[in-house]
Amino acid sequence: MNMSYKTTHPVLSPASLGPLALRNRAVVAPMSRVSAGAEGIPTEQMAAYYARFAEGGFAAVITEGVFTDSLFSRSYQHQPGLVTDEQQAGWALAADRVHAAGSAFIAQLMHGGALSQCLTETVAPSAVHPKGAKMADYGGSGPYPLPREITSSDIGAVIDGFVAAARRARAAGFDGIEVHGANGYLFDQFHTPYTNLRTDRYGGTAADRVRLTAETLSAIRAAVPSDFVVGVRLSQTKVNDFEHRWTGRGEAAVYFAAVAEAGADYLHIASEGRDWRQTAMIEPDLSVTALARAVTGLPVLANGGMHDPARAAEILGDGHADLVALASGALANPDWPQRLRDGRPIEKFDHRILHPSASLDNAERVLAGVAG
Numbered sequence: 001m002n003m004s005y006k007t008t009h010p011v012l013s014p015a016s017l018g019p020l021a022l023r024n025r026a027v028v029a030p031m032s033r034v035s036a037g038a039e040g041i042p043t044e045q046m047a048a049y050y051a052r053f054a055e056g057g058f059a060a061v062i063t064e065g066v067f068t069d070s071l072f073s074r075s076y077q078h079q080p081g082l083v084t085d086e087q088q089a090g091w092a093l094a095a096d097r098v099h100a101a102g103s104a105f106i107a108q109l110m111h112g113g114a115l116s117q118c119l120t121e122t123v124a125p126s127a128v129h130p131k132g133a134k135m136a137d138y139g140g141s142g143p144y145p146l147p148r149e150i151t152s153s154d155i156g157a158v159i160d161g162f163v164a165a166a167r168r169a170r171a172a173g174f175d176g177i178e179v180h181g182a183n184g185y186l187f188d189q190f191h192t193p194y195t196n197l198r199t200d201r202y203g204g205t206a207a208d209r210v211r212l213t214a215e216t217l218s219a220i221r222a223a224v225p226s227d228f229v230v231g232v233r234l235s236q237t238k239v240n241d242f243e244h245r246w247t248g249r250g251e252a253a254v255y256f257a258a259v260a261e262a263g264a265d266y267l268h269i270a271s272e273g274r275d276w277r278q279t280a281m282i283e284p285d286l287s288v289t290a291l292a293r294a295v296t297g298l299p300v301l302a303n304g305g306m307h308d309p310a311r312a313a314e315i316l317g318d319g320h321a322d323l324v325a326l327a328s329g330a331l332a333n334p335d336w337p338q339r340l341r342d343g344r345p346i347e348k349f350d351h352r353i354l355h356p357s358a359s360l361d362n363a364e365r366v367l368a369g370v371a372g
């Protein structure tokens with residue numbers, strides 16, 4: 001810990017995310033916690049979990065990936081949805097709790113595509129067998145099934161699902177949504193050449209491969225008022241491929257321009273499975289996040305190891321990003337912004353919190369000191 005950051009750390013200055021004024025630049029990154037009821041209904045335990053970050057001083061909390069339709073979007077057992085009235089009501093409780101503690105609340109909308117841990121029939125841009133195996137911490141086991149190539153009518157249903165879920169998010173009291181275009185899930189499967197072999201308008205060049213993401217953002221943007229934040233998450237790496245990289249600034253710039261043109265209010269650049277440094281630079285002197293800022297002029301969230309106060313200060317101070325999003329570091333330090341403000345030490349993340357399950361029950365057992 002470096003005491004010199006006390007009260008002056010750049011993360012503690014106010015910021016904005018599109019129309020939203022934020023008390024600081026610290027955001028909780030989306031984290032799947034496989035803890036909703038079997039019907040995808042968010043629980044009181046989840047509301048308390050999300051409120052804890054708001055009470056700890058984070059300016060905005062992004063939820064775990066939420067499923068958007070009852071067809072093929074679902075990614076995990078015990079994943080929350082935004083498809084039914086009951087799911088919406090569960091989220092409304094969480095939104096009240098987060099707002100009461102002074103934070104903005106953003107729902108991450110997610111379609112698992114070929115990487116569903118729970119569906120036996122999956123859809124993807126092309127019938128390409130996914131790399132890797134299902135993830136035990138999220139209830140998966142064994143190999144992924146071979147996905148079916150998504151049809152144009154399935155694509156229409158995907159967009160409709162995201163629009164309906166965004167409307168429900170607004171009705172539940174969220175301040176905005178984030179389209180999960182990262183980490184190897186459906187939209188990222190479209191972005192990625194080896195999982196997208198299509199020859200229609202959704203496959204081919206980078207502009208074609210990002211088309212579905214952009215169309216989905218535009219459709220959402222048209223369906224919600226302008227004071228409702230519409231963000232998007234993008235990444236090079238994937239939960240089942242930590243090595244994938246965009247071919248260079250050209251490919252990245254096409255994605256960034258397309259989502260901005262579609263009406264995104266912010267870009268969130270994820271670093272799945274890798275420290276920020278390892279995925280940060282698209283050219284020796286140009287970070288992916290700085291390129292996103294330059295191409296779009298929009299606020300950019302950097303992610304990956306941002307709980308290190310020196311790292312976060314460098315990212316913000318050197319113009320790499322406007323905000324930082326913490327995942328594992330926020331689990332270890334739900335009061336990270338207050339710790340920075342008070343000059344208190346940052347706790348190390350304990351991996352047992354997510355093993356053998358990423359659920360809240362498992363985390364509570366570990367934190368209570370009863371895990372084996």
Ligand SMILES: Cc1cc2nc3c(=O)[nH]c(=O)nc-3n(C[C@H](O)[C@H](O)[C@H](O)COP(=O)(O)O)c2cc1C
Pocket residue numbers: 029030031032033063064065108180182183233270271272273274303304305306307325326327328329330354358
């Ligand atoms: C338990 C857990 C669940 C996650 N679930 C999601 C998710 O639902 N959506 C998403 O975009 N990223 C998800 N991620 C990735 C994180 O948002 C983040 O990109 C990654 O953990 C790197 O950030 P960190 O170094 O701050 O942990 C998850 C990460 C963790 C640890």
